[in-house]
Amino acid sequence: MTGLLDPSLRVPPVPVDTADTCPLPSALAEPARTVADDLDDVRRSAQRLLSSVDRRPSALRIRAGEVLVELEWTDEQPPAPQHAALSGLTVPQAAPAVVVAAEAASGGAAAVAAVAAAPAPAANGFDVCASTVGTFYRSPEPGTAPFVTEGDHVRRGQQVAIIEVMKLMIPVEAEHDGRVVAVHVTDGTSVEYGDRLLTIAPATGH
Amino acid sequence: MTGLLDPSLRVPPVPVDTADTCPLPSALAEPARTVADDLDDVRRSAQRLLSSVDRRPSALRIRAGEVLVELEWTDEQPPAPQHAALSGLTVPQAAPAVVVAAEAASGGAAAVAAVAAAPAPAANGFDVCASTVGTFYRSPEPGTAPFVTEGDHVRRGQQVAIIEVMKLMIPVEAEHDGRVVAVHVTDGTSVEYGDRLLTIAPATGH
């Protein structure tokens, strides 16, 4: 279904069924013009629309017969909210759009969950996440200097923090060479499994 | 749930049950304009819309045939049933027919059924539907000639059949002048409220 979009848009495919593969030709039927023309127009319009939104949507859908445009944004957090939003999207029942919305959301569920489980590289680097619930410490001992601070260069495997869980000190290590661009948790606060601790920008040259 | 913004779009309230809203002529059916033009208008409108909202929506949906625009915002806490509301919208195979069916589990069923309830004028004419549950008779008495047969011309108000309900004889009358193009129920069979009985094609000249 996203087939009608130019791959260069790199929109994550809206999951599964193609219930909405509304016959585009008929929808756009107009003697003079070819389907290709229409597809071009659609693609250009879509590209402009996308370039005008700062945050990449998780789904875009355009339809030309009685024009229909859909954008959907997905949060990193639990997938439910989008479901929520979209479940409300029950409108003119003739519109396959409803179905698409449905797919986008329900399909999105799995997708998003997966993402959240294994945080993707942040735009500006790699996130180091908590491997366990516990208390986050930036330095080996109270009062001593932190393992790393913003701007420091680190090597893969280098210890950058500690998580204490039930008196057990678990070292947090950098998973890539690079530069520490952000420390997201303050010293001594407690973290859950998967919480973002630091962000490391790949070393230049890599 | 539907936050409406750009007033120039004159968006109608989201219908509670859009099933029986008969298709109005498309707002975009002007031969002169190309799909591209329409897409441009829509895109510009969408961009204005998005730039005018402070909180980033989780979904945008625009539709131009009998204009409909929807923005969705995601709540913090995801209640499960929102999944539920959605679940019904997920099944679909290919055909819009199935799409509607797919809606059944959630709100959509209302749609499908209600269509049957208030039959839109059939492509080839107007349907005469049962005003009550009962037994359908084509002729005034057993063995006598039917009130009408396919091809007959009828005038508005002319009796075309009988429905018997608990020994009560309820006349069925034509609602328009025209020609009987189909009788859908065989003599003596029992019908429910809303069942399609006959189809009458508008008299030529109308």
Added chain:
Amino acid sequence: MFTTVLIANRGEIALRVARTCRELGLRVVAVYSTEDRDAPVVRMADEAVCIGPGPARASYLNMSAILEAARRTGADAVHPGYGFLSEVPDFAEACESLGITFVGPPAPVIEQLGDKAAARAAMAAAGLPMLPGSDGPVGCPDAAARLAGEIGYPVIVKAVAGGGGRGMQVVTEPSDLVRQFREVRSAAQSLFGDDRLYLERYLPAARHVEVQILCDQYGDGVYLGLRDCSAQRRRQKIIEETPAPGLPDDLVRRMGEAALRGALAAGYVGAGTFEFLVDGDGGFHFMEVNCRIQVEHPVTELTHGVDLVREQLLVAAGERLGLRQDGLQARGAAIECRVNAEDPARGFVPSPGRITELRLPAGPFVRVDTDAYSGGRVSPAYDPLLAKVVVWGPDRPQALERMRRALGEFHAAGPGLATNRDFLLAVLDHPRFIAGTHDTSLVTAITDSRARGLTEEASIG
């Protein structure tokens, strides 16, 4: 025994009746209006017939359509549920005349007990305690005024054909009587097509306590405890419970026996409810009889372990009552809350519409009777009852805790949809309700104080 039951109703009660029919191995025929074609009972039924458009007059009150539906589906029994045709003698009679078993009392019994004045006379004759009032209808305003004088004010003027809180007026000022008598009379005429009125002493602060009875066709009957329905808004019950808190056992027994005596005297058959007023001194006074299954029947089911609809069906089929009074034992306490699609913030106006989210309570000793579902609708055409949340507990305090928990889990949302959930919680949390010392004035007191609260806020803001 009959084999196919047509359920001449809609909503949660249609579904609830269908479930018991299934368990008895009976075929189920659902009838529905175009508004209800997606109702779960339609999907669950073995056969379903569309009997008309949304307005009840043209569908659920449309006798000929329903009887035609019974004929075409071969239904040999009709369960009327509550409301609609459940207490219409003509319908019961029409069913019987067609050889269809009507699941309810015989038509003449419905007729007699449906006539409030006649019922009052019959129950007085059966020795049930009455509030002072008129014997039968009162002809003219002047006679009413005289009688009211003897009865003593406040009095309540009631339409003979009335019921369900409609067609009645409390008169506190003798000078108002004639005017208000005339008003109620014309109201009664337009509401019920019957302008006959009768008078009764009015008790401003009394408890609404009712007795569930069950009688077979052979003169045997039992009573299944008391239900306290004092939590009412505008005479509409919103919270019901059993047992009636704080009533001494011997009063319970006396009320139960009185109700049963009245039922047997009237030749009652099936499940029925005798409504009484209980005054501050522990005196009880007959109000009226409901010749049908009651909305609040589940609380009795939970404490007594009896499926009342099953009993209705078996008795209607001519079976002897399986229950014996000494065999009946109530356990613990049960409470029902009626969650309505209405907006307390806007004078409880119904708020029908699409349900986009629905989360129902569940878990130990929680029962929810509803036919609402996510993606469905609350139709503007009918009563806005969204769900009956019913809980059981070994005692009243635990049942209350459970109800708070259950209502806390209840979540319904949709465009324009509002519910009285939080209002119900507020009533549950009221000291008088917690103490079980509340009467029919409680809910009004709460709404009034809230109204004041709002105006104060307004004046502050």
Added chain:
Amino acid sequence: MFTTVLIANRGEIALRVARTCRELGLRVVAVYSTEDRDAPVVRMADEAVCIGPGPARASYLNMSAILEAARRTGADAVHPGYGFLSEVPDFAEACESLGITFVGPPAPVIEQLGDKAAARAAMAAAGLPMLPGSDGPVGCPDAAARLAGEIGYPVIVKAVAGGGGRGMQVVTEPSDLVRQFREVRSAAQSLFGDDRLYLERYLPAARHVEVQILCDQYGDGVYLGLRDCSAQRRRQKIIEETPAPGLPDDLVRRMGEAALRGALAAGYVGAGTFEFLVDGDGGFHFMEVNCRIQVEHPVTELTHGVDLVREQLLVAAGERLGLRQDGLQARGAAIECRVNAEDPARGFVPSPGRITELRLPAGPFVRVDTDAYSGGRVSPAYDPLLAKVVVWGPDRPQALERMRRALGEFHAAGPGLATNRDFLLAVLDHPRFIAGTHDTSLVTAITDSRARGLTEEASIG
């Protein structure tokens, strides 16, 4: 009393425990793996902590993560539910050492009763009837062979650390004993890290009947009737009911008293289950003790009108048992069916995945314990239990009818999702189950005959 309960579990039991905590006014802390972040209990809890990734080893079996979660949320009690850490002595001990109340028996009791050989010895000492078998672990295959000869074949070789149907092997042929003994031993080693085994006479056709007991910290205890769990597939219970059909009252009493005697002898505290085998001659034999709330506890709750989790919590808080044996009265019959996300047509392989449609049964005397919802998923990471459908009836036949009706209403659909619903219905409809004369061999008989049926079809086609 403690004020905040951390629920160290997931799925329906986490939700069920949370509900009772709410009713007791206790704060609820949920812990969850990344697989369960949308679980209803996470939403319902006052606080929720993500303790690890999907695999239980890294989350629900991760003691330090769970204890850390308790520390950071200020939880002063932990309810372990069933499975996972519920019967791990170290966990119970760790909780207590941190001043956190563990809702279950003391660590040493869990340890003793968790060691099947030690439990057998202790219960024999307490005078519970035993099947002939080894006193304590059996060292070598030859000793086992000798002992088996004395016991008489068939014998069952069981891992001391086993349980839940794993780590055991029936031996019918003396010649097989040595080999199979070795096999079970290595299996036990790899499964439980403990290769000690013991022997017992094996009863091919016996009923699995268990006793629910409840003890406080002061040596008082009660038993709450029997549950028959004979409907098992591969030693996994699929249908449970109470009372145990057809067992004479005096046997019920003797079994209950035996279980209670054993519990008090072991210093048991909290809710527990004593599992017995009942042979054809009405003899009963001790099998094992489960030191936790049982999956099938709801049937006991419905007949006894007792919230077992509530009792667990109160007893753990040091309160005296409010129940007295002579005050306990069971009413009617209750049945539970475990609806699993598994495909009977493909050897009951689990069928996890997204749930796109879910319609749960409801109505009078039906209870469904589940945390599944439309739009949710059945995670491949855990047990495929989808829902527990539980019904109550005044007698067993009515309960059966109700269960058929309820399962008929059950509908779950999703890509690749299958359930054992129809298989459960087939078991309910089996003449031996209807008669209540079935034993642990019933389900195997049904699956075998079905398998034969399939192959026949195959050979025909």
